[in-house]
Amino acid sequence: MKVGFIGLGNMGAAMAANLVEAGHDVTVWNRSPDKADALVETGATLAQYPADAAQGDVVMTMLADDAAVEAVVFGEHGIAGAPAIHVSHSTISIALAERLAATSGGGFVSAPVFGRPPAAEAGQLFVIAAGDSALVDACQPLFDAIGQRTFRIGDTAPAANLVKLSGNFMIMAAVEAMAEAMTLAEKGGVDRKLLLEVLTGTLFGAPIYRTYGEIIVEDRFRPAGFAAPLGLKDMTLADAAATRYGAVMPLLGIVRDQLRSAIAVDGEDVDWAAAASSVRHASGIALKGQ
Numbered sequence: 001m002k003v004g005f006i007g008l009g010n011m012g013a014a015m016a017a018n019l020v021e022a023g024h025d026v027t028v029w030n031r032s033p034d035k036a037d038a039l040v041e042t043g044a045t046l047a048q049y050p051a052d053a054a055q056g057d058v059v060m061t062m063l064a065d066d067a068a069v070e071a072v073v074f075g076e077h078g079i080a081g082a083p084a085i086h087v088s089h090s091t092i093s094i095a096l097a098e099r100l101a102a103t104s105g106g107g108f109v110s111a112p113v114f115g116r117p118p119a120a121e122a123g124q125l126f127v128i129a130a131g132d133s134a135l136v137d138a139c140q141p142l143f144d145a146i147g148q149r150t151f152r153i154g155d156t157a158p159a160a161n162l163v164k165l166s167g168n169f170m171i172m173a174a175v176e177a178m179a180e181a182m183t184l185a186e187k188g189g190v191d192r193k194l195l196l197e198v199l200t201g202t203l204f205g206a207p208i209y210r211t212y213g214e215i216i217v218e219d220r221f222r223p224a225g226f227a228a229p230l231g232l233k234d235m236t237l238a239d240a241a242a243t244r245y246g247a248v249m250p251l252l253g254i255v256r257d258q259l260r261s262a263i264a265v266d267g268e269d270v271d272w273a274a275a276a277s278s279v280r281h282a283s284g285i286a287l288k289g290q
């Protein structure tokens with residue numbers, strides 16, 4: 001397929017590489033054009049403007065936040081009005097997903113993803129897709145190139161974003177729970193790595209406990225696979241959704257503040273798993289390597 005890819009950050013660069021690898025005709029655009037160099041070497045074409053990447057069948061966007069998506073879609077030389085189906089993979093607000101669905105000339109599919117950069121590199125993301133079923137069908141070969149499985153959430157595009165925000169809230173809740181349990185064990189004289197081995201080998205074998213558990217055991221918060229400010233963005237978007245739908249989420253407030261604390265104390269360049277460091281700091285445990 002003739003596909004454009006906009007946003008070559010930690011996730012997007014790997015996703016675009018898998019589209020090239022799968023044999024699609026890929027045109028890329030990134031605000032900082034140097035990030036396209038490696039992709040151009042493997043056969044992608046570099047577009048001058050976002051709109052130039054949206055003249056084929058599909059244009060996929062993987063950008064930081066609402067403001068970045070708005071700039072690329074509605075800004076000068078943006079993709080609004082272009083003929084391609086717009087597939088939005090970024091984690092954005094329900095309100096922006098609604099606006100994109102209502103205004104996209106070529107059609108709109110909301111397709112946020114679960115999986116960190118290593119999963120993106122391996123083509124093992126989970127794609128959460130919602131929108132007109134004929135459009136989702138048309139995009140399926142592209143989803144197969146970037147992911148291991150596509151979940152269809154129905155015809156209403158923002159529903160996929162609601163699933164994504166709900167999932168990210170649960171990841172942060174798991175990070176908080178693991179950090180508290182590991183801190184308790186460690187203060188009582190039990191090695192946190194051993195605790196994780198027992199828990200993931202018994203009742204908590206889910207990928208989220210394994211992946212994030214290892215990061216938290218090692219305090220491996222730099223370099224960030226998913227930067228803490230983007231995680232805070234997601235908790236804020238989840239809170240906006242909770243207000244909109246009247247959902248009471250006290251735990252969401254706690255994990256959002258733990259992220260704020262991690263950013264204030266450890267800096268903006270840490271992974272969002274560094275929310276765990278807030279528990280450590282408060283309990284008087286130094287991070288490994290510090």
Ligand code: NAP
Binds near residue numbers: 006032071230
């Ligand atoms: P990232 O590495 O920070 O990349 C962000 C991308 O957005 C870059 O291409 C950046 O361009 C671009 N961008 C930022 N502001 C822009 C603007 N105003 N105009 C145009 N482009 C702009 O982020 P990421 O980790 O790849 O995440 C991308 C999205 O996926 C986010 O919505 C995130 O929440 C979501 N997500 C991330 C993960 C993860 O584990 N990392 C997993 C699932 C979903 P420059 O290169 O010029 O800065």
